[in-house]
Amino acid sequence: MAKAIPSRSEDYSLWYNELVKKAGLAENSPVRGCMVIKPYGFAIWEKMQQTLDQMFKETGHENAYFPLLIPKSFLNREADHVEGFAKECAVVTHYRLKTDEEGAGVVVDPEARLEEELIVRPTSETVIWDAYKNWIQSYRDLPLLINQWANVMRWEMRTRLFLRTAEFLWQEGHTAHATKEEARSETRQMLEVYAGFVEDYMAIPVIKGVKTESERFAGAVDTFCIEAMMQDGKALQAGTSHFLGQNFAKAFDVKFTTKEGKEEFVWGTSWGVSTRLMGALIMAHADDDGLVLPPKLAPIQVIIVPVYFKDEDLEKITKAVNPILDALKERGISVKFDTRDTHKPGWKFAEYELKGVPLRLAIGPKDLEKGTVEVARRDTKEKSLQPMDSIVEHVAKLLENIQDNIYSKAATFREENTKEANSWEEFRELVEQGFVYAHWDGTTETEDKIKEETKATIRCIPLNQTKEKGKCIFTGEPSQGRVLxxxxx
RNA sequence: CGGGGUAUAGCGCAGUCCGGUUAGCGUACCUGCUUUGGGAGCAGGGGGUCGUAGGUUCGAAUCCUACUACCCCGACCA
Structure with missing residues (x-):
């Protein structure tokens, strides 16, 4: 079989880049750092969106849409926030082009300079809190639970398809509450929603935790996250949920009157996941033959490939396949019957493997004789002959099985590559392979030094951290528990 | 933004050092025949401002300069 993509062991980054392109997920755009998400890639993203959107609505949130452009002055309102994002903002300075008199084509019209420059949103806290000021007056207006699906732009130095692009798609939830406790519980609730989604749908186990000060979202009091392990042992932050305290309420003067008639600032949260999840999905499960999609997110869950010699054979196969198609669809399974005569079966097999379709059914003349179907699962590459009359049941069970198997494979991989380090030497060695739990003295200085020497960072202070007295791996100062x-x- | 690399057909590459016919190979594409249970075979065919802009030269894919984009390694980051 011709190799479509490089192997992971040869060159992990190249494997990823080629896979994204060859599987038809995305490609680079004329503008550096931006990407074209192709139909197959977008179909996967849409499935994620639909699932998450439903989860948000079930937890009481409503969708809205705020503008792409934000007055520059808004960013200034919250000091930490501006510091966090200023370096990566794209700025709109003019509103008109004109034809160059010297024949250089279209040029920016220097007379059309904006009085106040606009920034392309890197995130929407400011423009949303500016609106909330008018939306919230009384405790009766709270809680305010809003989400938006949008694109944002952060002018990154180094970009990679899905993992880090200048423009990316995401959802951002922005909520306002009457009490600190309620806002805190919202923050934690959404973290649970994300963890549930990533584990149950994407089949990727995650570690829930709190970010250290240096990794915290600019403007937040606390940033919670879910961290996932990729196949090269590196961590990928799959989602974040921020407790904003009253920072944005104070910056944008969002107050409400309590039942008792007192005026108070509201408490805020924000939370988001992005197209970066696509990167996680790829790097957590895909292999050297291509994507491996969890059935719950696969645009096509079952592909049926006819194997035939003559047109009459295809007719007979089609007659046998049609009832299977109907029965599968009835059960809510997305299935495609690939009758193209422009490609041969072998070619199609390779193609659907590259695209990560969980199950493949192949039906040819021999199967019609024997009443069988060849069933091949993408995750284990196992092939078996199954009786045609019970195939629908079998497929339904297999899909569930694949979903579970992909998850446990990822979970096992993470277990095997997660260690505890108790000395600096041990730490340096272990952190090259995967996750390391180790004691830390709690200071940013130590965190920075460890990063400088090993390139590893504290991904989070796990929520399920067990109290354990120890000594910081780097300074030997006392520590109350291990961090990741x-x-x- | 620093260091290194690359840019030649849709994709992957050779040719560049040492300038000289009509720029070549694989793959993909088109046509025909034979094929079809793991990316088919044969025959024929189409497709190139050699990244862009200058310069050197009788002559530039090849030499020189600048620029741009992409990849890898750093700094930055969801």
Whole structure:
């Protein structure tokens, strides 16, 4: 079989880049750092969106849409926030082009300079909190639970398809609450929603935790995250949920009147996941033959490939396949019957493997004789002959099985590559391979030094951290528990 | 933004050092025949401003300069 993509062991980054392109997920655009998401890639993203959107609505949130452009002055309102994002903002300075008189084509019209420059949103806290000021007056207006699906832009130095692009798609939830406790519980609730989604749908186990001060979202009091392990042992932050305290309420003067008639600032949260999840999906499960999609997110869950010699054979196969198609669809399974005569079966097999379709059914003349179907699963590459009359049941069970198997494979991989380090030497060695739990003295200085020497960062202080007295791996100062270190995307 | 590399057909590459016919190979594409249970075979065919802009030269894919894009390694980051 012709190799479509490089292997992971040869060159992990190249494997990823080629896979994204060859599987038809995305490609680079004329503008550096931006990407074209192709139909197959977008279909996967849409499935994620639909699932998450439903989860948000079930937890009481409503969708809205705020503008792409934000007055520059808004960013200034919250000091930490501006510091966090200023370096990567694209700025709109003019509103008109004109034809150059010297024949250089279209040029920016210097007379059309904006009085106040606009920034392309890197995130929408400011423009949303500016609106909330008018939306919230009384405790009766709270809680305000809003989500938006949008694109944002962060002018990154180094970009990679899905993992880090200048423009990316995401959802951002922005909520306002009457009490600190309620906002805190919202923050944690959404973290649970994300963890549930990533584990149950994407089949990727995650570690829930709190970010250290240096990794915290600019403007937040606390940033919670879910961290996942990729197949090269590196960590990828799959989602974040921020407790904003009253920072944005104070910056944008969002107050409400309590039942008792007192005026108070509201408490805020924000939370988001992005197209970066696509990168996680790829790097957590895909192999040297291509994508491996969890059935719950696969645009096509079952592909049926006819194997035939003559047109009459295809007719007979089609007659046998049609009831299977109907029965599968009835059960809500997305299935495609690939009758193209422009490609041969072998070619199609390779193609659907590259695209990560969980199950493949092949039906040819021999199967019609014997009443069988060849069933091949993408995750294990196992092939078996199954009786045609019970195939629908079998497929339904297999899909569930594949979903579970992909998850446990990822979970096992993570277990095998997660270690505890108790000395600096041990730490340096272990952190090259995967996740390392180690004691830390709690200071940013130590965190920075460890990063400088090993390139590993504290991914989070795990929520399920067990109290354990120890000594900081780097300074030997006392520590109350282990934190999670890893190299990260 | 620093260091290194690359840019030649849709994709992957050779040719560049040492300038000289009509720029070549694989793959993909088109046509025909034979094929079809793991990316088919044969025959024929189409497709190139050699990244862009200058310069050197009788002559530039090849030499020189600048620029741009992409990849890898750093700094930055969801």
């Amino acid at each position: 270190f890893a190299k990260a995307y």
